[in-house]
Amino acid sequence: MIGRPVSVSAAVTTIPSVVVDRVRDGLVHGLGSGIPFLDLPFSCPEITALMADVEMRLRRVLDIPPDYEVLFAQGGAYAHFALVAMNLLAEGEVADYVETGLWARRAIDEAAKVALVTVAASSAGNGYRAIPPVGEWRLSPDAAYLHITSTESAQGVQFRDFPELSGGPLVADMTGDFLTRPIDVSRFGLIYASAQKSLGAAGLTIVIIRRDLLRPHAAAIPAVFDYRRLVEARSRVNTPPVFALYLADEMLRWIEGEGGLPELAERRGRRCERLYRLLDSSPIFRCRVRPEYRSAVSLCFDAVDPGRHAAILGAAAAHGLEYLDGHPAVGGFRLAIHNGHAEDDIDRIAEFLESIK
Numbered sequence: 001m002i003g004r005p006v007s008v009s010a011a012v013t014t015i016p017s018v019v020v021d022r023v024r025d026g027l028v029h030g031l032g033s034g035i036p037f038l039d040l041p042f043s044c045p046e047i048t049a050l051m052a053d054v055e056m057r058l059r060r061v062l063d064i065p066p067d068y069e070v071l072f073a074q075g076g077a078y079a080h081f082a083l084v085a086m087n088l089l090a091e092g093e094v095a096d097y098v099e100t101g102l103w104a105r106r107a108i109d110e111a112a113k114v115a116l117v118t119v120a121a122s123s124a125g126n127g128y129r130a131i132p133p134v135g136e137w138r139l140s141p142d143a144a145y146l147h148i149t150s151t152e153s154a155q156g157v158q159f160r161d162f163p164e165l166s167g168g169p170l171v172a173d174m175t176g177d178f179l180t181r182p183i184d185v186s187r188f189g190l191i192y193a194s195a196q197k198s199l200g201a202a203g204l205t206i207v208i209i210r211r212d213l214l215r216p217h218a219a220a221i222p223a224v225f226d227y228r229r230l231v232e233a234r235s236r237v238n239t240p241p242v243f244a245l246y247l248a249d250e251m252l253r254w255i256e257g258e259g260g261l262p263e264l265a266e267r268r269g270r271r272c273e274r275l276y277r278l279l280d281s282s283p284i285f286r287c288r289v290r291p292e293y294r295s296a297v298s299l300c301f302d303a304v305d306p307g308r309h310a311a312i313l314g315a316a317a318a319h320g321l322e323y324l325d326g327h328p329a330v331g332g333f334r335l336a337i338h339n340g341h342a343e344d345d346i347d348r349i350a351e352f353l354e355s356i357k
C-alpha cells in the first residue's frame with residue numbers, strides 16, 4: 001500500500017487533516033472556555049457564538065441574500081424530503097418534482113406520503129443517464145414549488161446550470177454538491193443539505209429558506225421540524241447538533257482560507273476533467289452518464305467486463321483507495337471528489353485508473 005488509505009466514498013466528505021487537528025484540540029479546550037467542548041451546555045455563550053459564526057460564514061461563503069433565513073435542522077435530507085412539503089404547502093396546494101435518480105425518487109416518495117406531488121419529468125426510463133431536457137418538463141400551472149436534486153450522488157448526474165423558470169419557486173436538495181461551487185441563492189426558494197457530504201458530521205441539516213415562504217402551512221408539524229419555529233428559536237427548539245456545528249464552523253473556516261467556492265470549484269473542475277479523461281480513454285472502464293450531465297462530485301462508471309469488478313476493487317484497496325464500490329442500488333464504481341481531498345489523493349486516483357490494464 002502507498003501511504004495512508006484515502007476514502008473516495010460519496011456518502012461522507014473528506015475532512016482536511018488541518019481541520020481534524022484543530023477539532024481534536026478544540027474538543028479538549030472547548031472554544032476557549034477551558035471546558036472540554038462536549039461538556040458545554042448548548043445554551044452557553046460559547047455555543048451561541050459558535051452558531052452565529054457558522055451562520056455568518058455560511059452566508060459569506062454562499063453569498064446568501066439578507067431575505068433568506070439559515071436554519072440548523074436535524075433529521076438529514078431524508079427527513080426533509082417530507083418536511084419540505086409539510087412546511088411549504090398550504091391546504092390543497094401541489095408541488096412538482098423532477099426525477100433524476102435515486103435521491104429524487106426518494107424525495108418524491110416521501111413527499112407523496114404527506115402531500116400532493118406530481119412528477120413533471122423523469123429520466124428513470126433511460127436509467128438516469130441524463131437529466132430530462134427542461135423543455136420537456138410538464139409543469140403544473142399552479143404548483144407551489146418545483147423540486148430538483150442538484151446532484152444525484154448514486155447515479156453521478158448533476159445540474160451544471162439551474163433552469164430559469166417562471167412559476168413557483170425552485171426547491172433543491174443540494175446534499176450531493178453543497179459548497180462545491182458558487183451558486184446564485186436568489187434563484188431558489190429553499191435549499192437543503194445534510195452536512196456530512198460537505199461540512200463534516202451527520203446530524204446537522206442546513207435549510208436556507210426565503211423568508212416569504214415561511215407561511216402558514218396545511219400540515220401539523222412537530223415543533224423541532226417546523227421551519228417557522230426553528231427561525232423563531234434561532235435553531236434551538238431543542239438541543240442542536242453541537243458537534244456537527246463545531247465541525248461545520250472549522251470546515252467553513254478552511255473553505256474561506258482556501259479562497260472560497262470559486263477557487264474550490266476551479267480546482268474541482270481541473271481534477272474532474274483529468275479523471276474523466278482517464279476514464280474515457282481507458283479500455284477497461286466506461287462512464288455511464290452523458291458528458292454534459294456528469295457530476296463533478298460523484299464520478300460513476302462501470303467495468304466494461306463486469307467480471308473484473310471485484311478484482312478492480314481489490315486493486316483499488318491495494319492502491320490505498322477505499323470505498324470505490326458504487327451505490328448498492330446502482331452497482332459499478334463510484335469515485336467521489338471532495339473539497340478536502342489533497343492533490344496527492346487525486347494523483348493517487350489517477351495512477352490507479354492508469355494502472356488498470
Ligand SMILES: *Cc1c(COP(=O)(O)O)cnc(C)c1O
Pocket residue numbers: 011075076077078079103149151152153154173174175176194197202
Ligand atoms: C446522501 C444524500 C441524501 C441523504 O442524506 P441523509 O443525511 O442520509 O438523509 C439525500 N440527497 C442526496 C442528494 C444525497 O446525496
